[in-house]
Amino acid sequence: MEIEMKVDTVQPDVKPAVTSGAKPIVKVEQVGQSFKTRQGSFVALRDIALDIYPGEVVTLIGHSGCGKSTLLNLIAGLALPTRGVLLCDNREITGPGPERAVVFQNHSLLPWMTCFGNVMLAVERVFGRKERKSKLDARVHAALDMVHMAHAAEKYPHEISGGMKQRVGIARAFAMEPRILLMDEPFGALDALTRASLQDELNGVLAKTGATAVMVTHDVDEAVLLSDRIVMMTNGPAATIGEIVMVDLLRPRDRVALANDPQFAAYRATVFEFLYRKQPQKTV
């Protein structure tokens, strides 16, 4: 039985809905986040307003400590904002949910389960009540196949490389068929070449499935290569959205073809300008 991985109804190579009047999947409305610390209250984020549309890939970029993970965690429902409100499909986000699957930097696979078992856990959680075992199995196999990990289904996490673990983490998230995929530096722990090939794979999968995704990154090339919009955050404390760049290049994008593309270079330059001229990292 063939299960097609589909996260959203948007077709590949369609422009993000940001300009087409479609309803946003996620709305972040005037959100602020403070933390209680021993020194008092620390304002991490202020006045964050952001709508995320079906089929869009949005990256959050900014210097270390500016609040990218804090914002992603709020969308994931792993924390609640101290100000404002976040909505997913018009319902307030009050906790985590299967419609918002998260890929973490460290993959977070359970070490005592095989790759198949790790993905099945998520699949059972979402579809276990309504689908037969054979269909659940097919879902897991389709997800592993999508990230070229079918051959490693019966391996345990300690038996595979960091890049392969990350692939399984991505398969697990896609297998849940979430409304939106949230990724916090999914390739941050990988070497440059593995990172590049995983970026290319993710690029292909995102375009093929028409998935909606928000990804945190430090990497300017990664942001331009993968996203429709780059949300550039100011430095903290009290960080907010500084500027947003629309990346008007068809997806999936070919890194070799884009290497000499002046439009690609111009997007990179805009992000570098923001990060290193307008918001230079403070030296401690």
Ligand SMILES: Nc1ncnc2c1ncn2[C@@H]1O[C@H](COP(=O)(O)OP(=O)(O)OP(=O)(O)O)[C@@H](O)[C@H]1O
């Ligand atoms: N639970 C917490 N308690 C207190 N302060 C926190 C807490 N979580 C985050 N912070 C602070 O909020 C700010 C934003 O943190 P966050 O982890 O979101 O940054 P980031 O942009 O993801 O950084 P990095 O790129 O290094 O991952 C930082 O100053 C951090 O120290």
Ligand SMILES: [Mg+2]
């Ligand atoms: Mg972070």
